[in-house]
Every structure is written in C-alpha cells, then in structure tokens.
Amino acid sequence: AQTVTQSQPEMSVQEAETVTLSCTYDTSENNYYLFWYKQPPSRQMILVIRQEAYKQQNATENRFSVNFQKAAKSFSLKISDSQLGDTAMYFCAFMKPGSQGNLIFGKGTKLSVKP
C-alpha cells in the first residue's frame, strides 16, 4: 500500500523568506502523480502544484516549486518570497494509475508566515 509521510507537523517562516516543506512516499509503482494541496483557515482545499513521476523536470508554479527525487521517493515543496496569505496547512498527496482518483494524503504541515 502507498503511504505519504510529512515529517514536519509545524513550520514557520518570516515574510519574504523561503521555506521548504518535506514529503516522502512509499510505492512500488513507476508511474504516478504527486501533489501539494493548500488548506487555509477557510478550509478550502486548493491544488498548489502537481508532478508527473515520468517527468524529470521539477514542476514550478510562480513562487511554488518542487524538488522531486524519484529514487529517494522525496517530493519537497519550496515556497519563495513567502507571503502572509501562504499561512495554511499543506498536504502532500499521491495518486497511482488505475486507482480511480484515489488521492492518498500525508498528515499535513502547518505553515505560519510571520510579518
């Protein structure tokens, strides 16, 4: 069975600085997708970024980028120029082919951006 581990329950960062959230996963699949979701205090789940396992290039979305290390089964999220609005829970998630959309989530990292 696939598992997703986020080893940092809480993190904080000063506004405008850079922070990296860690995620590791366990799977025997070769093809899969990885995601980072953001859940602000409003509770809304928002997709931040996704990575296809067969792509070597790391995904980037504006201030958000990932460091995907397939061999190490590591998928970290880097947030550059942190903003107060980045304060949220961040969830790493995994999905394998043929799972009918079954997203497997990590336990989340609570990120606080301080002014």
Add this chain to the structure above:
Amino acid sequence: DTAVSQTPKYLVTQMGNDKSIKCEQNLGHDTMYWYKQDSKKFLKIMFSYNNKELIINETVPNRFSPKSPDKAHLNLHINSLELGDSAVYFCASSQDLTSGSFYNEQFFGPGTRLTVL
C-alpha cells in the same frame, strides 16, 4: 459561481440521529468524491462515483451511504451517528477517469463540519 458546493457548512446533531450532506458541482464533471478529515486534519477518501456508479468504498461503515440522483450531485447519508463521526467532510469532483486519461484535477467543495454530541 461556486464550482463545488456543499450544504450545510456546519451540522450539529445528537448521537443516533440520521443526517445528510448535499454536494453539487456545476463543472460538468462525471466523477465525484467524498473525503473525511478528522480532528487531526488527516484527510482520507471515503467514496467516489463515476456516472452514478460507486467505484471506491474505502472500508467505510455501512452507516455511510452515498447517493447520486444525477451526475451533478453526490449526497452523503449517515445513519445512527456516532461521536467518532465528528469531522469535516469534503466533496470533490473531476473529469471522467474512465475516459483513458490518467489524471484529472479534483476540485474540492468548502467542506461540512459535522459535530456529533
């Protein structure tokens, strides 16, 4: 316009009652999901429906039953509510997964916080 909506946003009820949470999506998606987020923020899939057929049931108790009157709606009925059912329940939807595409983004609703007293 809200893409995925849920009603109610908050639900407080007594143990043993039966309740329903409604979900509607206006994205034209064929697949809808229910997730449960517990008090420790752990999020886990409960069900998904594709074209009104159940395609996932992740060891959820029989007291929980999804009902889909049409592909734009997936309601969650819960019978004989227990204290442990207190959680936030999220509905989500995506394009048809059986069309051959490996991935279609899931869009989440705002969640329903259920409190069982």
